[in-house]
Amino acid sequence: MRQTQDEPMTDDTVPALPCPLWRRLLALLYDMFAVVAIAAVMGLLCQMATHGQLFDAHGQALTWWFQPLQYLTISAYFLISWLRGGQTLGMRPWRTRVTTPQGGILSWQQALIRLIAAWLPVFLLELQGIVGVRAAVWITLGAWGVWFAVALVDRRSRALHDILAGTEIRRMAS
Template sequence: MTHDTVNALPCPLWRRLLALLYDLLAVIAIAAVMGLVCQIATHGRLFDAQGHALTWWFQPLQYLTISAYFVVSWLRGGQTLGMRPWRIRVTSASGTAPSWRQALIRLIVAWLPVFLLELQTAIGMRGAIYAALGGWALWFAVALIDRRRRALHDIFAGTEVRRIDN
């Protein structure tokens, strides 16, 4: 990492959220390409008429592919596609690149609200989506009170998101 990263300021929450919106576009594209490849691989029999996946491996493969996008981005330069235009970077607490361990912990803790979607059978899809969004809101709300502006997944992983303005 460059010297300006080590001395960079903590990233404000609004920048992180805008970068996350940009990354949402990348995630949608990754999921769409993965869906197309899987449809081709199953000769169009990936979903039934109601839209349910007919294979056990499709959803885990999507999670792994999307997870790889984030982990590889954090390890190779500390930035996802969404972080680049907002000039922010994931670092360790000392300002160096995050380790594999830190990247995996960050990923796992950040993914936890997704599992609230499994509540859909009990509370319906709308309620499950609100539960997951509420979970992420709590994860990021921590950044409003943490003096280094770390979200919950950064606290657990020992990482920070920093501005790299010059």
């Protein structure tokens, strides 16, 4: 049975305690392992589909669809995780969950807003043609730093993408 957005989660694991930033960042670090694995499997499947002709000798993709497919696949991982239980693989060991302010599951709209807002710094990587790869990576990491630094001053420890989506990360009861 699927829970509605306004219903609180019924397993008594989502108290009103906001998740501290350090716990969120460690969960995100765990999720990066899942994202790398997803990207690697998708890259392998795409290489097989193109008979090894996915990249040229300089590492540039020869197809227009490869990078959008990577973004869609990684986005699907986060959306499915948030909509089905509120936890990614990285959130599970750190006992955190993304919820509505009332403790319920996210709506599709909230999940999409959260996803798009969290992805925004990635598009700064497109500056590499102007400032170089190294500088573009540092600019992107700096933007994400600002995104998460907001949690240090928000009374409910929400990052910028949570504020925009109307979501929260909560610690689960031990």
